[in-house]
Amino acid sequence: MAKTGKDNKQSILTPDFFNRPTVEVAKNLLGCTLVINLSKNKQRYIIVETEAYTQDDPACHAYRKSPTDKITPRASHLYKAPGTSYVYLIYGMYHCLNVVTEAENIGAAVLFRALEPIDKPSPSMPTSKKSITTNGPGKLCKALGITREHNAIDMTRPDSTMYLTTGSVLSPDQIIQTTRIGISKAADYPWRFYIKDNPYVSKK
DNA sequence: GATAAGATGTTA
DNA sequence: AACATCTTATCA
Numbered sequence: 095m096a097k098t099g100k101d102n103k104q105s106i107l108t109p110d111f112f113n114r115p116t117v118e119v120a121k122n123l124l125g126c127t128l129v130i131n132l133s134k135n136k137q138r139y140i141i142v143e144t145e146a147y148t149q150d151d152p153a154c155h156a157y158r159k160s161p162t163d164k165i166t167p168r169a170s171h172l173y174k175a176p177g178t179s180y181v182y183l184i185y186g187m188y189h190c191l192n193v194v195t196e197a198e199n200i201g202a203a204v205l206f207r208a209l210e211p212i213d214k215p216s217p218s219m220p221t222s223k224k225s226i227t228t229n230g231p232g233k234l235c236k237a238l239g240i241t242r243e244h245n246a247i248d249m250t251r252p253d254s255t256m257y258l259t260t261g262s263v264l265s266p267d268q269i270i271q272t273t274r275i276g277i278s279k280a281a282d283y284p285w286r287f288y289i290k291d292n293p294y295v296s297k298k
Numbered sequence: 299g300a301t302a303a304g305a306t307g308t309t310a
Numbered sequence: 311a312a313c314a315t316c317t318t319a320t321c322a
Contacts, residue, residue, distance in 0.1 A: 145314070147314070153314065154314085155309095155314080166309075166310070167309090168308080168309065168310095182308085182309095182314085183306095183307070183308060183309095184308090184313065184314065184315060185305080185306065185307085185308095185313060185315050185316080186305075186306030186307035186308070186313090186315095187305065187306050187307075187315080187316085188306095188315050188316070190314060190315085192314090205314060207314090230315070230316070231314070231315075232314095232315045232316060233315085233316070236316095274314075275314080275315095276313095276314055276315065277313090277314050278312090278313085279314095
């Protein structure tokens with residue numbers, strides 16, 4: 095289980111953090127804090143599961159067979175500055191939250207797959223996985239109220255409705271790297287990361 | 299426990 | 311027609 099990190103000084107993640115290889119960013123986001131200010135009360139969540147999607151990845155929305163292929167409207171957000179939010183609708187009923195990585199105009203991002211609440215923790219421990227509402231990319235957006243309205247937010251600014259800060263520092267043996275979930279194209283890429291033994295990670 | 303199917307609408 | 315998902319139903 096991740097620590098809350100309340101004893102640490104947390105600093106906001108800057109564009110430099112996201113302007114790096116996407117797989118590195120996905121790994122390093124584990125343990126960091128998502129701060130979200132959609133309603134009146136600011137809420138914080140620890141990132142416990144991520145996936146990387148790059149410009150060379152057939153599963154990425156920004157994937158183009160040839161560099162001359164046109165950029166589609168949905169994927170256009172993926173080409174914005176590192177640290178920008180990208181939200182899309184999946185299966186007609188769920189939203190998924192990503193943060194843009196690498197340099198502007200590259201087209202890569204990290205998908206947020208699961209979060210651990212800091213401010214409203216479940217009483218003691220969740221009694222079962224069914225009671226967790228932030229373990230899965232569609233579920234967490236529903237729980238946090240994230241929709242396509244929250245596209246193209248600069249998440250590197252403390253006055254944004256969403257931004258990211260440093261959190262608990264994880265030791266290498268707490269970070270599990272494995273294959274991605276829920277996709278058919280390039281599902282064998284080992285670009286999913288999660289915190290070992292954390293009860294808020296999706297799946298079993 | 300496992301596996302199957304349905305909901306739903308944007309995208310290319 | 312496919313889809314970076316989740317819930318519910320049914321079988322064991």
